[in-house]
Structures are given as structure tokens and as C-alpha cells.
Amino acid sequence: MLEYSGKIVAVTGGCGALGSAVIEAVLEKGGEAVRIDVLPLEKRQAIEGVRDYCIDLTDADQSRSQFEAIGRVDALFNIAGGFSFGPTVWETDDEAFEHMLSMNLRTMLNAVRGVMPEMIREGRGAIVNVGALGARSGAASMGAYIVSKSGVMRLTESLAEEVKEKGINVNAVLPGVIDTPANRAGMPDADPARWVAPADLAAVICFLGSEQARAMHGALIPVSGLG
Template structure:
């Protein structure tokens, strides 16, 4: 894995930060692309902030900045996204917003990165779907529908790229053990949740050359739930 260049979208979030940390520990060159901005957690990280990945032009500009710094891209980990709990009769439906944050960000980043991934010996795209999108629940319609879109994007893109060395897979986590989730669900047992570092390890395996035999897979990462 050493010397491989990994791009992490949503790198400033809880999962993104865990992936960046684990990737650095593996000796990878890391670029973090995020809507937020600020100092990088490590000077070795190329931090590209203020990027709206729902805009294809901004996604392309950010990816080109990575190539300008490192010369290539070997793996794209699409973590940028969002969540909302909302019933269908809400006065301000979030369906379009969920689609934009979860599907369009992954699509735009992937489209921008593909020309560069095709020049890598072992190109990889790893998306983040959701185990909760396999069977939805009350208030989860908009989010689950958008993550289902990520699942279908993963499968279709994997088929489209089978003639290349690029693989495309997705992880389907259940609840992540984050500060926000603990605040939102104070009565739940976080011991059963998925640690961001554990999910990061699965994603980095899928981003590695060793995962070459896996493509189009939707891999549940559900901890002990």
C-alpha cells in the first residue's frame, strides 16, 4: 500500500477523519476533500476545503488539485454525505437534499477521478452505503432511498469498469459510534455500534491491491447489532 495516493471525500467528518488517520498509519499519501475547511490534522495530508461536491465543476477542480500535488490517484473513498430523519409528511421534504449529498457527491467525485484511476495499476473506488437502506423504517425514507442510490451506483459502475483494473465496492455500516450519534441516542448501547476505525480498516482493504478480486460488492459492516 505504501506510496499509493488515496483521496478521502468528507475527510473532516468522524468517519473521514478515522480513514485519514488509518491511511497515514499505512504510509499512504492522503488528500482530504471536504465542504468544511481548516487546518489539516497532519501536515502530510493535502487538505482541500470549501468544496461543494454536488457541483461537478468543483469536484473536478478538487481532484485536479490532488493530481497536481501527488501526480496521480490510486483510490477514491467517497465518504461525503448527510443524514436526516424525516417523515414523508414533513413540510420541507429532504429527498432532493439527501440525493444530492449522498448520490451526487459520490457520482461527481468518481467521474472526476476516473481518468486518473484508469492510469493506476490498481485503481479503486470505495463508496459508503448504509445497512439501513436494505430495509427502511419510519422516518428513514429520504436517507434510505439516497443510500440505495449509492448501492446501485456502485453496482453499475463496477460493471462498466470490468474491462479495466478499477474495482468499485461499497461498505454498508449500521450505526457508527460517534459523538453526534451518542448525543442523538442517549439511551442506546454504543458498545453494539461500529467503531469508525474498524470501518476505516475495511474501506482501506477495499482500497488496496489485495482486494482486486472483489468488485460490485455491498459489504455490511454492522458490528454486534
């Protein structure tokens, strides 16, 4: 029996490189995928077994109403987010700081708010967030990004403690550099063979969202590739 048979899996950031790999993995395992992204619906290619929603997850009200329309979600994979180098901590303005918090932390929080009431009613569910291997400690010119991903990691741990007695698993992956077209373009001199392949990271995410990981709560799993 396929481990995702009969399961509805919501994937935020579902049109990106990692999100697409995760959706492909969910479909291969027999699940139904809900693809959530800010990309307009008319710009997406329809995929059998995938329901599409255009949601700005930085908008709490829009997120709430759209998740009500989605209905039951058995697993939520929070892939939406982003990265950018910044200036020094003291030169980072409020707009840049808030941008990183919105992309990485607020999107995750609004998605969790959208699915949690129904998961609690069902007495079962799984949430997998995406932290960052590099956010386990500080680094120059990455202050806002590290704060946002550190927030994801701490909220993962906190939420896991709050809902583990309700049959809900909350965990996170901590990837190193992911092999995406954007990263290849931004780091042309690097060796992408040492990075994390999206399909490999998707496999770990799908494991954490499966029944096989039901004993795991608040785990932060490093997925580093050879980096």
C-alpha cells in the same frame, strides 16, 4: 512492505469522525492522504502526509476543477454524506428529498467523475463507497435517506461492472450505526458499545481499497457491529 506505500488516497468527508479514522489508517499503512471536505482550510489542523482541499462535492463544476488540481488518485474513499430522520414519504418536500440525494448520492457521483478518467488512463484504481445497512429495505420516516443510500449501492454495482475490465475495483461498505459524537448526542439512551467503531469500519474500507481486494467487484459489505 506497507500495503499503501506510494499510494495517493482521496478521502471525501475527511474531517468527520469516520473520515478522520480512515485518514489515520491510510497514514499508518504508509499512504499519502488527500483530505476533502467542505470545512474551510483555516479551520483544520494540518497533518503530516495529508494534502487538504476544500470542495463542495454537490457542485459538479467545482468538483471537476478541484480534482484536476489534485491529480493522480490511486484510491477514492467516498465518506462524505449524512443522515436525518424525515417525515412520512408523502410529507417529504422536494427540498428535503434533494438534500438527502445531494449529501449522499451527488457527492459520491461527482467524486467518481473527478478520479475516473485518470484511473482509466493508469489502468488501475480502487473506489470504496459508503452505503447503509438500513438501506437494504424500506423503513418509516427514512424514505429520502434510504433512497439516497440505495442509489449509492446500485451505482456501486453498476460502476463496478463498467470498469472491472479496466483494472479498477469498485465496492462499498454497509455500516450500521457508527459510534460518532453526533450519534451519541442524538441517541443518548443507546449503548454505543454495540455500534460500529470508526477504526473498525476504516479497516474494512482500507482492505477494499488495497491490492488484497483486487478480485472484488461490486461487493456490498455489511459492517454491523453488535447492532
